[in-house]
Amino acid sequence: xxxxxxxxxxxxxxxxxxxxxxxxxxxxxxxxxxxxxxxxxxxxxxxxxxxxxxxxxxxxxxxxxxxxxxxxxxxxxxxxxxxxxxxxxxxxxxxxxxxxxxxxxxxxxxxxxxxxxxxxxxxx
Amino acid sequence: xxxxxxxxxxxxxxxxxxxxxxxxxxxxxxxxxxxxxxxxxxxxxxxxxxxxxxxxxxxxxxxxxxxxxxxxxxxxxxxxxxxxxxxxxxxxxxxxxxxxxxxxxxxxxxx
Numbered sequence: 001x002x003x004x005x006x007x008x009x010x011x012x013x014x015x016x017x018x019x020x021x022x023x024x025x026x027x028x029x030x031x032x033x034x035x036x037x038x039x040x041x042x043x044x045x046x047x048x049x050x051x052x053x054x055x056x057x058x059x060x061x062x063x064x065x066x067x068x069x070x071x072x073x074x075x076x077x078x079x080x081x082x083x084x085x086x087x088x089x090x091x092x093x094x095x096x097x098x099x100x101x102x103x104x105x106x107x108x109x110x111x112x113x114x115x116x117x118x119x120x121x122x123x124x
Numbered sequence: 125x126x127x128x129x130x131x132x133x134x135x136x137x138x139x140x141x142x143x144x145x146x147x148x149x150x151x152x153x154x155x156x157x158x159x160x161x162x163x164x165x166x167x168x169x170x171x172x173x174x175x176x177x178x179x180x181x182x183x184x185x186x187x188x189x190x191x192x193x194x195x196x197x198x199x200x201x202x203x204x205x206x207x208x209x210x211x212x213x214x215x216x217x218x219x220x221x222x223x224x225x226x227x228x229x230x231x232x233x234x235x
Contacts, residue, residue: 045160
């Protein structure tokens, strides 16, 4: 079974930074695009960012573009999310999700496996 | 802009069936979608992908009680023989180049 384990969440002040990690195992990480998805308190799921299998293509939701950076270390089977200029509205559980495809494009963009999430709280 | 519309809530009795609806926005009626379930205090899990031709591919370990169908721009998730553990939030999801989109989710209550 696919394993996705997020870490790095915590309490951070507005304007601060945080880096999330997602350790992947039991599948060939280098073959699949990966996404970050979040769920704010009382809200639904919101897609944040996607990275292609090779790491050469990335996309972001408008709400985080210019503040968040997605990357991956294929040698360590790890997905990363660098978050900066954090705002109260970024408070959420952050999930990493494996995509069915490899490109981050218009094929295989469904999420077939999810992690359990890591909590990010932005508050003074 | 792709928009997925779901009813905020639904309810049905234990042992009954329920059909949840996800409607694709104009111009996107032929898109494939996926259905995801999120039980309280758990990470989401993929229930199934519903292809453009109406065929579907279930996620790992998803029971036969869960099925999907479509009509025009509407995509359906049917859950039969409802069990207490089916009480959860259900999301439809679609995708295009450089974007992934979720519906607002339907909170299912099992009475």
